[in-house]
Amino acid sequence: MSNNEHKPNGILEQARHRGLAKPQAGMSMPPQGYFDDFAARMAAALPYRPEAEEKAAKKTPRTLWQRTRPYVYLAAMFAGIWLMLQMFAMMGGTGHQLEPIEDNTVIAEAVNNDDFFFDYYLDDISNYDAYSYYGDGNEQYTDASIDDAADADAGTIPDQEIN
């Protein structure tokens, strides 16, 4: 070869021109039929792979509860927060107040009923409390009447009858 042929681009261009710019240029060839044999060998050697070769298991449909559960929990959480806010407002005196007991007609009627008063109320208070009560202008109930009522409850004879 001449010097000119050995120039780099000349060499590479010459090699390309001669069809040597191909993958197998300058290398020994593999055995005859290697690629056909390799493909068959390789295909037979591929292991079974369920991840790739099996369809993903069909999903079971979700139940109504499973579908609505997040929304139910969310609603319960909001309801809880609302109740808590109501309670704080009530305790702070800024929100809805409980009805004053004097305005409650059922309780007012019961308190004005003497039978109820003697049967359910005076039984549970001490004489001291009762006297305090009478001292506050409730003189219609005298000591004697209270004692008589107490005796009647206890099944004993009133003092005046003994006297």
Added chain:
Amino acid sequence: MTDRKVSEDPELTARLRSPDTVRAAFTEVIRKYSEPLYWLIRKMVRSHDDADDVLQNTFLKAWDNIENFRGEAKLSTWLYKIAINESLSMIDRERRRDTVALDAAADATADSHFDGDDLARRLREAVDSLPEKQRLVFNMKYFDDMKYDEISEILGTSVGALKASYHLATKKIEQYFDGD
């Protein structure tokens, strides 16, 4: 088939994604790509036996990850990337065992299958004298006729760096022939 260029087949890519057809499609992939991949590997590891091992590992690795192939990259690019990684791993293993693969020239002359073209043999010797990265780039560009964009995607190197690498490689080949 000696041409590296294998046309991309969208229908084949689609079949690779279906569990019913994946095995048959992959068998077709092996038939289509075994030869271009073999030569790519062979140019790196040099001996036929090593190339055969690396080619098998390449397809096994591709098969192991076939469900991860979504078709966003070209199938050939994906396979080339695996093949190059497997080749580099093999070369590293060989180096660690201090049993470097046969010298290309010795291999070529000792192999009865070699076609005996003197220019081809000397060009191969010149290419084999290049550093690994330059050799890889030169092989892919000159012998495999790949575009810089594709090489860039496979090697993860910028096109500019690849061009510089190729230019350096051609200079060294020039010097190799000038030294004769």
